[in-house]
Amino acid sequence: MAWMAWTWPTAAFFVVIAGLLIAFSILGVKYPETPRTGILRLETTRGDRLFITLLGSAFINAGWLALSGLPQGWALGLCAIYAAAVFRWV
Numbered sequence: 325m326a327w328m329a330w331t332w333p334t335a336a337f338f339v340v341i342a343g344l345l346i347a348f349s350i351l352g353v354k355y356p357e358t359p360r361t362g363i364l365r366l367e368t369t370r371g372d373r374l375f376i377t378l379l380g381s382a383f384i385n386a387g388w389l390a391l392s393g394l395p396q397g398w399a400l401g402l403c404a405i406y407a408a409a410v411f412r413w414v
Contacts, residue, residue: 341378348374362414373414377407
C-alpha cells in the first residue's frame with residue numbers, strides 16, 4: 325500500500341464512505357422506499373440523495389481549498405448543512 329500516502333484523514337474518509345454505503349444498503353433492505361420528488365423535480369431515493377450530497381461536498385471542499393484561507397473544518401460544517409438540505413428538500 326506504499327503507492328498512496330495513507331494518513332489518518334485519508335483512512336477516515338474511506339472508512340466513512342464505506343460505512344455510509346453499508347448503512348444505506350442495510351436501510352434499503354430493511355426499509356424499502358419509493359422514490360420521491362423534491363424541489364429539483366427529479367425522482368430520488370436515499371442513494372440518489374447520498375450521491376448528490378457526496379458530489380456536492382467534493383465541490384464545496386475543492387472550492388474551499390481554492391478560494392478560502394480558512395481551516396478546512398469550516399468546509400466540513402458547510403457540507404453538513406448542505407447534506408441536511410439535500411436529504412430534506414431534494
